[in-house]
Amino acid sequence: MSVRDSLALDRPYEYAWVDDIEYEVVLPPGIDEATVRAISEIKNEPDWMLRLRLRGLASFQRKADPRWLSFSLDTVDFDRISFYMQPKGASEQVTDWAEVPEDVRQTMDRLRLTEQTDILAGQVAQYDSSTVFHKLQDELCALGVIFCSFEEAITEHEEIFRPWIGKVIPPADNKYAALNYAAFSGGSAIYVPPGVKVKEPLSNYFRINSAGMFQGERTLIICDEDAELTYYEGCSSAGQNLKEKKSAKLGLPEPLHSAVVELVALDGAVINYVTIQEWAADVWNLVTKRGACFGEGSKINWVNFESGSGHTAKYPGTVCIGAGSSTTIDTVTIAGPGQVQDSGAKVILAGPHTSGTVNAKGISFGGGRGIYRGLLEARENADEGKLSSNCDALLFDDISESTTYPSIDVRNSSVHVAHEATTSKISQDQLFYLMSRGLNEREAQAMIVSGFVAGTAEKLPVAYYAEVQRMISLQFGDESIG
């Protein structure tokens, strides 16, 4: 892509294509015990996993939707959504793109995933309900690193992963985490043995091809003592921009995405977790992501770029338990026309000398709504802890929204707390200055946004910096012109 094109904001959603593929298994719409048992049976799961799923189902059925959320979930019709769609020929055992069903592989080509395989330490790809590809560098295998589909983690590496499943996010955490427990499919599990530092990222990419479906992967990452890992996840779906939602055209319910991500850092471990979320505008993105620094001096760092989906509820969080453990949570959310980004971060200090830093940047334009919801919590044992959050909002116009709900709960007087929030608006004078140098209005807007998020973008692995620039370009759409 040329230098100038990379900043052009006038292109439609780039990932909207639909594959006309055959599905081997499609469960009838709705979620009940029969559905849950069917999914478990397809996956040949041990009994303990089925029981965990059923506990999730019970929680899901018991729990109400959150009342504090800034959008209504009334239109999410669980009875009309299919909770399992497995593409024909898909298998999580595949380690060679040539063995992936052709239509699926072509899509992965177009998403530039196949070309990344050699530069990543490991790669998993999921299509609708199924993992379709996974690969890990041989030398990492030899060092004892495990990177596999979640299904394989349960059946092949039970002794490593089972003790940690649900340790960070229990089945009763919230309604959508409970739903994930009941109906999860796909995702990946990672174990890094003591002292192993994985230099290149491990990556998983999620693709939704069908309207009317649920995608609920699970991710579990365990970094053992002094191990290090960077994990990257990306996603897209076969939707359209909001003006012509595919699911609306077909009269199908909009896709529902509810992931559960659990991170476990033992003594001295470092986990960097990067998300670039580019769902189409018809996706409901209601995810639960949380890490626990169990070990002394361990670190969990989240970097999130969220530009897609019509409705997002996402608050990545870390609980710092081990003495001297720390976390940083960097988020960038972009809310365009018709989008609500209800997102934020949670930091809970539950050990001495722990610290957490949140940097949230929200961009709202064309009537988009950006809501930051943050929790800074320090428990009684968090002696000399440090908490800080910084929320900056950038507004394009008067019809867009930026709201901040910070919540601070500190139970130990030796904890240092800092919270700052700013809101700024793109000024006509800034646009004129840039346009007077030859940039068109959209390029000027994109440049201002790029600058606004630059501090966060610089924290990404180099390979993903360009991806974020592209994401910014894609997001603004043609509605951004006044």
Added chain:
Amino acid sequence: MTTPLCETRDLWVSANGKEILRGVDLIVDKGEWHALMGPNGAGKSTLAKVLMGDPTYTVTRGKVFFEGEDITRLPSNDRARRGMFLSFQHPEQIPGVKVVNFMQIAMSHRQNIDLSMFEVRLALMEKMRELNIDNSFMDRHLNVGFSGGERKRHEILQMSLLSPHLVILDETDSGLDVDALRVVSDGITAFQKDSPQTGGIIITHYKRILQHIRPTHVHVLVEGRIIASGGFELAAQIDTHGFERYLASERVSP
């Protein structure tokens, strides 16, 4: 007769319902440098911004021509691509955007070819040396934390790299100490020498910068109209006597 480089014909401009320019006629030919002087609030900066297409202002009557074409309704970026350049009196800060990244896009547009980061850095380094600017400058954020002198030098740097056919310098000399003024003036005169075909409009309160730049024409703008025009001697007169004699008077021919 050849086509003028830039021309305003009976230009009337208002902003927020207030009339600012009231019939400005100005012709700038290739290689000519016109100084525009006048008291505060006369409309000098407005004219500069309107020439560059600032959407804050509304042209209510009259036209602007550039190289023979009516550009009255053209957006700023098209004017820039045609070779117009405005050096801002108060350049805007754009946090997070590095000078070099910004110049890559701006220069690529102007030259209509995609320049690599390496090419842009080389071009910047060469010009920065002439303007006595440190190399670290190109990795700083656009106008963020720049001193008054750095901002103005940065504007002149951009001007030199975007090879404009017409430059409009809006109070480039204001707020500069003697040393900074010399650097900026030298930058402009070097540019004049390199680009003899380029015309200029320079807005200033002071004769000092004009002694370096040597305008071919001097105009006095009062209450939105040019009420006196002449050569360099007019600037000297104003420097001695101020604008008093022009205020509340009819058009004067000195």
